[in-house]
Amino acid sequence: MDRFTPLPVDLHQQYLCKAQNDTKSWEYFLTAHKRISGAYWTLTSLDLLHALETTDENAIISWIFSCQHESGGFGGNVDQDPNLLSTLSAVQCLALYRRLDELDSEKVISYIASLQLSDGSFMGDVWGEVDSRFTYAAILCLSILKRLDVIRVDKAVEFVISCLNFDGGFGCIPGAESHSGQVFCCIGALYLTDSLYRIDQELTGWWLAERQLKNGGLNGRPDKKADVCYSWWVLSSLAMLNKLDWIDSSKLIEFILHCQDLENGGIADYPDDRSDVFHTFFGLAGLSLLGCPQLKRIHPAYALPLEIIS
């Protein structure tokens, strides 16, 4: 019996296309500053649904390049200053369309390298905020471009290790509380730099497995509510640690499916809440990791379809 039902793929595809084109909505206006990340979530979701060809590739690529600055970095939209997270989203979108060769990668690479500090950590942009998310973004971007050589990988790894906490989780900066999103970023960074041997993988795996609640969903920290986005962050971390079987996948699938809007399409953070593109992406990505046959397989570290990475 197919445990991935109901999964109305056509309805979700329609939802995503509608969200892309809904330029007159209030939500669209309010999220203008991070449009490029929205594009990544939407396009990757469509690709997982085997529907990327329904998008206007040339228009999107042209718009993405218009978000690039002299420094090589990309902003969240045409009038936004460059930052690391938007740069990653831009590179991921180009990778999805297999048009990375159109990128002047030297410029992007030097922008990313310029954001590394002497302790190995990365700033999000010139304003200097440091967070382990930015380390992951930098390492992932450079991995896609196959140019990890331009940064101090050893120091970057040291910074990630310094974010490791007593419970096996990772925080945003040394000493900060363990949080599933940060754990994903840190495990991803260690995975991509072949440094997972540096941590007690059993302990971290245990902390991650403990995120599963009675309703099958996964939470971000002890004693918090489940949210579909953790279906990705916790799950992909477990996948990278080869411990995907440490959670009850049937219950998790049930939870994600319950978060769908079966009338209008899309997936929400929690059952009966309103769906959004962000949670639609993470829900589909989670289902993909769990082997859903209707979806393309996604890579847990690259957060892109496997076929793009190989």
Place this chain on the structure above:
Amino acid sequence: MSQSHFQDLDLRTDTKALLELCQDVIQDIEEYIKPERSAPIKYEIDFLWISALFRILLKRKEYSERALKVSLAAIYNNPADYSCWDFRRQILKSLQQCSLFQQELEICNELCLQNPKNYQIWFHRRFLCTFLENPLQELQFTEITLLEDAKNYHAWSHRQWVVDHFQVLDEEAFSKKFLEMDFRNNSAWNYRYFTLFSNMRTTVNSLELRQSEASYAWEMLQRSFMNESAWYYLWKVVNDEWHLFPSITQSVQHLLEEQKHNRLVWITWFNILRTRGEVSEAQVICK
């Protein structure tokens, strides 16, 4: 707010006045108000005008008094607008007036309380803090935020940043206060560990401190042995040296029968056996 403000808060909603202030650049505005950007509902059209004005000034890199007024309106409309916060930082750095920084902090307070999970506002606070050097205000503010939402990740990590940056001591009572309110509050347990044990805080990892903290964790566990956070804290404080904590070790053993379905108790016992070298007994538990 008592004194007259350079950053006139009344102008936030007075689109007409702001447009008048920017008469000389108004011809550029049409470029920013294109048909496809039109808002669905009439009253939101003001937001578009403000957004357009802001973008014009941003493009011109105008770090002025009116830029502060326009961007203030824009930031109240959309506190998540990353580039707007950037722009305000540019203006503040360029104008370099202490009173402006203080006013900015008050604006930040209001917006932060309304949008407590907004990354940009918390980072903006950090920026202001490095100029104002006001750790006490920051500690007070994070406490207010945490009393609203005791698990706000941004508030806890901002507090940790302040404590670290300004070398604030004596934070033990703070975590205790929040643990009294909710003994399962993982953030409070983490903060307790950070303020008592992490390298930055103390070079003395005294046995006495570890023993009193282990007792504290055990005392909290009495309220519920399903308290994940308290177990993690206990494990770290003990740090595999169970022989130094004989009474707690014995208590764990006594719990095995009563809490036979509690994974956390069994994992603890497993670790105790492992550290004693009683491997075969430990393996029995694995089943």
